[in-house]
Amino acid sequence: MLRLRQICLVARELDPAVSDLEAVFGIATCHHDPAVEKYGLVNALLPVGNNFLEVVAPFRENTAAGRYLDRRQGDGGYMVILQCDDIADRMGRCEALGVRVINHMQYGNYDGLQLHPRDTGGAILETSCTAGNGAPDGPWHPAGTEWQDAVRTDRITAITGAELQSDDPAGLAARWGEILAVKPVTDGKGTPLLPLENAMLRFVPATDGRGEGLGGLDIAVADRLALTAVAEKRGYVIKDDIVTVCGTRFKLIG
Numbered sequence: 526m527l528r529l530r531q532i533c534l535v536a537r538e539l540d541p542a543v544s545d546l547e548a549v550f551g552i553a554t555c556h557h558d559p560a561v562e563k564y565g566l567v568n569a570l571l572p573v574g575n576n577f578l579e580v581v582a583p584f585r586e587n588t589a590a591g592r593y594l595d596r597r598q599g600d601g602g603y604m605v606i607l608q609c610d611d612i613a614d615r616m617g618r619c620e621a622l623g624v625r626v627i628n629h630m631q632y633g634n635y636d637g638l639q640l641h642p643r644d645t646g647g648a649i650l651e652t653s654c655t656a657g658n659g660a661p662d663g664p665w666h667p668a669g670t671e672w673q674d675a676v677r678t679d680r681i682t683a684i685t686g687a688e689l690q691s692d693d694p695a696g697l698a699a700r701w702g703e704i705l706a707v708k709p710v711t712d713g714k715g716t717p718l719l720p721l722e723n724a725m726l727r728f729v730p731a732t733d734g735r736g737e738g739l740g741g742l743d744i745a746v747a748d749r750l751a752l753t754a755v756a757e758k759r760g761y762v763i764k765d766d767i768v769t770v771c772g773t774r775f776k777l778i779g
Contacts, residue, residue, distance in 0.1 A: 526610040526659055527652075527705060529724035531570075531577040531667065532684060532742060533604035534771045535590050539582035542600060542771045543569045546578060549756045549770055550744070551680030556669030560632075566590055570669065572676045573744065575662045576684040576723075579604075580771065600772030602739025604639075604649040605687055606667075607705070607721065610659045612636045615652045624704055634658075635666035645704060646697050647689040647728075648739040652705075661723065680752050685778060686725040686743030690735075694728035697737070701726065741767070741774030749777060 536542035556570040565588035568581045583591040625641035637653030655664050691697040698717035702709045707719045719726040766777045
């Protein structure tokens with residue numbers, strides 16, 4: 526089992542980014558994780574159906590997130606976090622491929638591996654699991670224990686895809702496919718894809734001048750009229766079904 530469970534965005538300032546995400550997409554914050562403070566970060570977790578959007582922001586100088594903001598010229602995508610069912614198998618595969626684990630997280634029955642972006646390319650890739658409960662709506666440590674109370678699905682209902690941009694999309698797709706043990710496929714336009722249980726990872730050319738990284742997300746929309754009205758009121762333009770919030774292209778599906 527391998528499913529998209531969480532996406533992490535990075536912002537210069539937490540509150541404005543979270544405020545815009547909440548307002549435009551009609552979602553709510555469920556948790557602030559104190560564990561990220563040791564990395565010089567503050568964060569917020571916002572459920573999108575059974576998925577999560579996380580925003581992190583540095584509160585001190587010389588953090589990895591701060592350097593990433595500088596390198597990619599502002600707010601944007603930071604991490605792709607997948608839910609798996611066997612961390613030992615994932616660890617063994619990384620060792621065999623020479624992929625370094627930069628953070629092995631263990632909180633009770635929650636176990637996660639963050640991989641070195643120089644070994645994966647694209648973005649920080651994480652695979653995590655909750656032992657004994659791999660349900661799509663099961664417990665998820667980063668989101669706290671009461672995240673289901675914060676679920677709002679009137680406007681958007683799920684994150685259905687993530688878009689990684691690169692000067693070599695096919696090569697990046699092949700590398701992620703090797704690490705995740707997922708065979709790349711292509712769509713009708715020849716775009717490389719990695720199919721997950723609940724979402725699609727899409728690999729596209731980097732054309733926005735920001736270089737390689739997590740550039741966009743696909744979101745399932747339940748009320749486009751309400752989303753559009755709030756987005757325009759807050760100064761956001763929706764063009765070709767895409768609205769850019771927190772430096773991230775959100776493609777509206779439905």
